[in-house]
Amino acid sequence: MNKKLEHVFRRSAALFLLIYLILLIGAYLVPTVNRRREQVHMALQTSAQMHALRLEREMVALQERVYALASRTVIRHALRDYLDGRISRAELQQQTQARYADGVAVYDDLQSAARYDIRGELVAAYGEPPPLMRAAVPSGAAAEFAIERVGAHDLLVTVAVPIVDNDRLLGQDSVRFLLARALLPSMQRLTLTLVDDADNVQRGSAGRSEASTYTLSFALAGTGLLLQASYQPVTVAAAIAELEAAALWFIVLSAVAMLLVWYVTLYRGVRPLFQTLVQQEAQLSEALQQRELVVRETNHRVKNNLNMVMGMIDLQLHSSEPDSDRQAALQSAMQELKQRLRSVSTIHDMLHSGQDLQQVELRSYLQRLVEQTVASLAAADVRLLLRGPQVSVHADTAVIVGLVVSELCTNALKYGLDQGGELVVEIDQADNADSAGASGNLLTIAVENSGRLMPQQIDPYRSQGFGLRMIRLLVEQLGGSLEFQRTPQTAFRFSFPA
DSSP, X not given: OHHHHHHHHHHHHHHHHHHHHHHHHHHHHHHHHHHHHHHHHHHHHHHHHHHHHHHHHHHHHHHHHHHHHHTOHHHHHHHHHHHTTSSOHXXXXXXXXXXXXXXXXXXXXXXXXXXXXXXXXXXXXXXXXOOOSSSOOOTTOOOEEEEEEEXXXXXXXXXXXXXXXXXXXXXXXXXXEEETTTTOOSSTTOEEEEEEOOXXXXXXXXXXXXXXXXXXXXXXXXXXXXEEEEEOOOOOOHHHHHHHHHHHHHHHHHHHHHHHHHIIIIIHHHHHHHHHHHHHHHHHHHHXXXXXXXXXXXXXXXXXXXXXXXXXXXXXXXXXXXXSHHHHHHHHHHHHHHHHHHHHHHHHHHHHHSSOSSEEEHHHHHHHHHHHHHHHHOSSOEEEEEESOOOEEEHHHHHHHHHHHHHHHHHIIIIISTTOEEEEEEEEEEEEEOTTSOEEEEEEEEEEESSSOOOTTOOTTTOOOHHHHHHHHHHHHTTOEEEEEOSSSEEEEEEEEO
């Protein structure tokens, strides 16, 4: 086996060396084509980004012009006096129209302008009045923009700003400008579009809108506008096409060569090794089945031996009636020993009949154990109630838990439920985290009875009786804790990590 592994290792090293050489050549050949293609893409993207920055500066300049117009003192005060009722509308228009026209006429690219009061009524105009952008623009709001494409490359841009006097909103100035050649890109392969509602688009985002089109998006800060630049994939020069063809042939031939080398060096060497591993796995599986069979047979024999011992105890118990207190105590001790043996026998019976040789379903185990205990020890009508989830524990843990529960149920039947009543066994599972931060499950098992209460002079934590001492030692062996409740009914609870 070692020689076969060494042979496969050498073949693998040869294959990996070949792959390394192929990748080394490809690392030079393939990126040459990609670098040229990326250079063309980068040039187009840079051109679109620079155009977006230029448009952004132009929009800011237009906004500053309209703010300057809206801040002119005389016509602004006239609008305030009109809204306060100190002058009439005719007087407002008389004081505003000429000054307003003089103020806007200085801009060569201005097409038309209009001033609206806060009610949306036209106060003054230059040219054909642009429409009111909104019924009322908040005094703290930024300028609003509206665009309209004219021809292939020109734009009509309408800018609206609020007219404010001492934080009081008086109205709105709406001015329309013509931006000639605004959408004429520096590279002819770019197509530019300016659209509204760019609030949810990040600056510089890019993507493929269609299978054959690249689209770039640039938000113009403070305008609510979005510049979209699209272009078709660039056809590279003949040299680039030759490089692409060479790279493609290199990839195809490399793949064929690697498949051939893989078949010769690895497949033919690994296949016998794989067959050997399959045979060994089958042998291990057979050995594991034999081991399970031996363990099941051992559990079965242990159970039979324990049942034989319990049968001998039963024979001894029924052979004669006790004629003295000592014989009665001896028979009681033998009966308790029988119950303890039954808890161990039940475990081995479940391990023999179950699928798992290490884990035991705790609730099913306790159900069988307690039912057998009640059937053999109950002197009156006792109602058994078992509650809780079905949890799995290790067989060694289940043996100890069974001894504790059996002892508690025996004490309850002998001293508390001799006149009948209800016996409750409850299983509870909770998360447990120790001081080191490790988490696990904490199992709590409670045994309660509704019969006579335990006498006050008996302290379960200090009693030297064999049963209670054994319970304390077994709980300590589990790494758990024991709790006792005297009223309203006798209850024992012990918790341990599982």
